[in-house]
Amino acid sequence: MRKICVVITARASYSRIKTVLTAIQDHPRLLLQLVVTGSALVERFGNIIPYLEAEKLPVSAVIPNLLDVENTTASAKTTGLAVIELATFFANLRPDVVVTVADRFETIATAIAAVNMNIPLAHVQGGEITGNIDDRIRNSISQLADLHFVSTENARSRLIRMGLSPQKIHHTGCPSIDLVHRHRDFNFNPYETYGGVGSQPDLNAPYLVILQHPVTTETGHSKWQIDSTLRAITALKMPSIWFWPNADPGTAGTAQGIRAFREQHPDLPFHFFKNMESHHFIQLLKGCVCFVGNSSVGIRECSALGIPAVNIGTRQRGRERGPNVIDCLPDTDSILSAVRHQLAHGHYPGTRLYGNGNAGERIAEQLATIPFIIKKHLFPA
Template identity: 45%
Template sequence: MKRKICVVVASRANYGRVKYLMRAVQSHPDLELQVIVGASTLLERFGKAINVIKADGFTPVRSIHYVIEGETLATQAKSTGLGIVELSSAFEDLQPDMVVTVADRFETMATAIAATYLNIPLVHLQGGEVSGNIDDRVRHAITKLADLHFVASELSAQRVVSMGENPRYVFNYGCPAMDILANEDMSISNEQMSRYLGVGRPIDWSKPYVLMIQHPVTTSYGHGFEEVSQTLQALKSIPDIQKVVMWPNVDAGSDDVSKGIRHFREFNMNEPIYYYKNFSPEDYARVLNNALCCVGNSSSFIREAAYLGVPSVIVGDRQQGREHGRNVVFASYDRDHIAAQVRAQVDHGRYEPDYLFGRGDAGQRIAAELATTDFRHGA
C-alpha cells in the first residue's frame, strides 16, 4: 500500500520551495502524491500560480479559496480560520497518511492546525529559522505542531531540537528550492521570457538589470506604502540600469505595498522599470540568477541568491535575524541608504556560491525519508 502524501501549496513562493519534492513523491514507487492548491495560488492578481502548477504536470485533487479580501491584520486572521475549516474537510475526505506544509505563513498555520487536530502526521519544511516579523512566531508554533522536520540548515536543526523535538525526526537535507538551481539551465533570453506580460518599459533580458521584490511587514502594518516608496525612489536614482519589479505577496499590508507600486508607476512611466506578477519557479530562478543585484525583502534573496552568489540588499526588518550568506547586505527604509547599498553590491559583483541552505538534492532525500520513516505519534 502506497503512503499518501498530501502537499498543500498556498502561494507562489510555497510552490517554488516544494516543487522538486512533489516531483520526487510523484515518481516514488511507494508514495502517492495528493496536491491541494489554495489561497493566493488561485487569484489572478497574485499571478494565478495554479496555472503554472498544472502546466508542470500536477493535477490538484482540491482547489480551495480561503483568502478573504482586504489584506488587513483581521482578514489575515480570518483567512487562517477559513483555511482550517476548508482544509479539515479536504483532509477528512482524502485521508492522507502525511500532510506536508512549508515555512511560516498564515496558510501554513491553517494547514498545520487542520492536520494536527485530525491526527494526521505533519511534515514541516524550513522550520527552525529566525526572521523579523510575525512569520517567526508562526514558524516556531508550526514546529511544535509538526511530527517530521525537514530543515534547511544545521543551525535550524539545532534550534528545532532545542525546542524539544525528537532529534530522530529532524533532518537537514537543505531546501528543495535549491534543487531547481542545481538541475535547471539558469541562462535567460528575451525569447523564453516573452510569454510573460506586465506593465512598464519592457526589459531587454540580454542587458543588466536589478530585481526588486518587497513584501509587506505585518509587524509594521500600515507603513507599506512609505516603505516600498523609499525602495522605488532609490532605484529611480540609479537611472542607468533596468529594473524588474514583482508584485508583493498576500500578507496583511499587501494593498498598501501594491498601492505604493502603482502610485510610483503612474508618475514614472518613462523609467526603465517593468512590473510583473509572477513567473514559473524555473523562470524566477533565471531572473534571480542573472540579476546584477536583488533589492527588497524576499527570503529568496537570502536562500537561492546565496546558492547562486547574487548580490542582495535586504531592506527593513522582515528578514531581521535570519541566517544568511556572504551575498547579503542590509539597508534601512531610507532611499539614500538603499541606493548606496545597491550601488556597492553592483560594484562588488558576484559572490562565490554559498551552500548554506543545501546543494540541490533535497527533494529526493526527503521523499525517500517519507517512504521509509517509521514515525509514530508520541514516539
Template identity: 45%
Template sequence: MTRKICVVITARGNYAKMKHVMREIKKHPGLELQVILGGSIILEKYGRILETDYVDDFNVDHVIHFLIEGETPLTMAKSAGLAVTEFANAFDNLRPDVVLVIADRYECLAITMAATYMNIPVAHIEGGEVSGSIDESIRHAITKMAHLHFPASEEAAERIVRMGERPEAVYTVGSTSFDVLAEIDLDDLSSVVAYQGIAGAGGTISVEPGKYAIVIQHPVTTEYADNLAHIGETVKAMHSLQIPTFWIWPNMDAGSDGISKGIRVYREKYQPKYAHFFKSLPIELFGPLLKNAACIVGNSSSGIREAAYLGTPCVNIGSRQTGRARGRNVVDVGYDAAEIEQAVRQQMAHGRYESDGLYGDGAASGKIVPVLVSYDFSPQKAICY
C-alpha cells in the same frame, strides 16, 4: 500499501519550493501524491502562476478558497480561521497519511492545526529558522505541532532540537527550491525575454547579464501601518538609480495593499521605461533572471537563500529577514532611500559572489522522500527536555 502524502500549495513561492519534492513523491512506488490548491496561487490578482507553461502535470485533488480580500490584520486572521475549516474538510475527504507543509506562511499554521486535530502526522520543511515579522512566531508554532522536520541548515536543525523536538525526527536537507535551480540552464535568458513580451507591464528591459536589478518587497505584518511609507523609500532609491529593473508584486500578507499602492502610484506617475512589472514568475524564469541580475533588492527570502546559492548580490531592506542566517552576498539596510541607493551602487560595483552552500546543494528532494517512505509516524508527541 502506499503512503498518501498530501501537499498543499497556497503561494507562488511555495510551489517553487515544493515542485521538485512533488515530482519525487509522484515517482516513488511507495508513495501516493495528493495535491490541494488554495490562497493566492489560484487568484488572478497574484498572477495565477499555475496557468503558465511551467507547471508539472500534477493531479489536483482539491481546490480551496479561503482568502478574504483586504490584506489587513483582520482579514488575515479571518482567512486563517476559514482555512482551518476548509482544510479540515479536505483532509476528511482525502484521508492522507501525512501532510507536508513548508515554511511559515499564516495559512501553513491553519493547515497544521487542521491536520493535528485530526490525528494526521505533519512533516515540516524549513523549520527552525529565525526571521522578522509574524512569520517567526508561525514557524515555531508549526514546529511544535509537526512530527517530522526537514530544516534547510544545520543551524536550524540544532534550534529545532533545542525547542524540545526529538533529534531522530530532524533531518537536515537544504532548501528544496535549489533542486529546480540545479536542473535548469541558468545562463539561458531567452525564455525571460520572450515572457516579458507577453506578461507584465511597463517598459521592455534589455536582459543583459549584470546590467539589471530585481526588486521584491513584501509587507511586514508587524509593521502594517508603515508598509506604504517603506515601499516609498525603495521607490525613491530605484527612481534615482534608474537602472533597468524587474519589479515583482508582493505576496498576500496583511499590508500587501500598501506595498501594491506604492508600486502602482510609482508606475502611473513616472511611467518608468527602465522598469517592467510582473505579478509573479515561475522559478524556471526567476532562476535565470536572479542568477544574471546585478542585484536583488527588497526583503524576499530569495535574496537570502537563492541569491546566496547563485552568487547574486543582495540589498536586504528592513526587518522581515532579521536574524535569518545569511551569506556574504547580503548587505542589510534600513527603510531609507539614500541608504538603499548607496548599497545598490556598492553591490553592483562589487559584482558576483562565490556560491554559498549555507542552505544546501540542490539535492533536498532525494533526502526527503526516502524518509517519508520509511519514517514511523505517531500522532502522539512529547517534549524532549
C-alpha cells in the same frame, strides 16, 4: 502506497516545495495528494494552477478562502476557513501524512487540521529565524509537527533546543535550492511569456531584480517603505525588473506605491510582473547584477548563485545568510548606498548554506521509508 498530502497556500510556497512534489510523484511507493488554497489561487498574487498543470502535477482539491488582506480580521478568518475546509478534505482523502511549508500565516491551518485529526504532520523549513509574525507561525507549526525537514544545520540545532526529538529532525536542505542547481541559461523572452506592465528594458544590459513585500508588523509603513525603494532605484537609472508583493497585511500600501509610481514615471526602464514560473525566475535572477528587496530569495537562492543582494528592513531579520547579502534600513539613502556597494563589488562565490540541490529527492525518500509516529512529548533541551 503512502498517501502524501501537500498543502500549498501561496506562490512562494510552491517554489519552496516544487521539487518535493515531483519527487513524490515519481516515487514508486508514494501517492501525491495536492491541495491548493489561499493566495496561490488568486491571479493578482500569482495563481499557480497553470504552472501545476504544465508540470502535470495533479491537483486533488482547490480551496478558495482568501479574504481581503487589508481587513484586520482577514488573516485570522482566512486561516479559520482553511481549517474547516482542510478538515473535510483530510477526512475524505485520508492521507497518511500531511506536509506544510514554511511560515506564512495561513500555513498553520494545515497543522491545526491535521493534528486535531491525528494525522502525522511534516513541516518543511522549520527552525529558522526571521522578522514579523512568521517566527510565531513557524515555531508554532514546529511544535505541532511530528516530522521536520530543515534547510540548515543551525535550524536543526534550534529545533532540538526547543525540545523536539533529534530523531524526527532531518537536515535535507531547502528544496528551492534544487531549482538553482538545475537552472539553465537565459532562454526565454519574459515580456512575451508573461506580459507585465511598463517599458521593456534590454536584459542584455546590467539589470536589477526587485521584490519587496510588506512587513506584517509594520503595515502602516508599507507605502513609504516601497516609495523609498522606488526613489533609490530611480536614482540609479538602471533597467529593473519588479515583482508584485505577497498577499500579506500591508500589501495595499505597497501596491498603491508601485501603481502610483508606475503611472507617474512611464518612461523609466522599469518592468513589472505579477508572477513567473520558478525556473524562469531563476534564469532571470541568474542574469541580474543585484537583487533588491526583502524576500528570502535574496538570502536563499541568491546565496547559492552568488548574486549580490540588498536586504531592506526587518522582514528577514535573523535569517542565516551568506556573504552576498547587505542589510540596510528602508530609507532611500541607505538603499541607494547599499545597492551601489553591491554593484561595485560584483558577483560573490556561491555557497551551499541552504543545500546541495537534492532536497526534494531526500524528503521524498524519507516520506517513503520512515515510520509515521505522532509525537507524544517534548524532550529536554
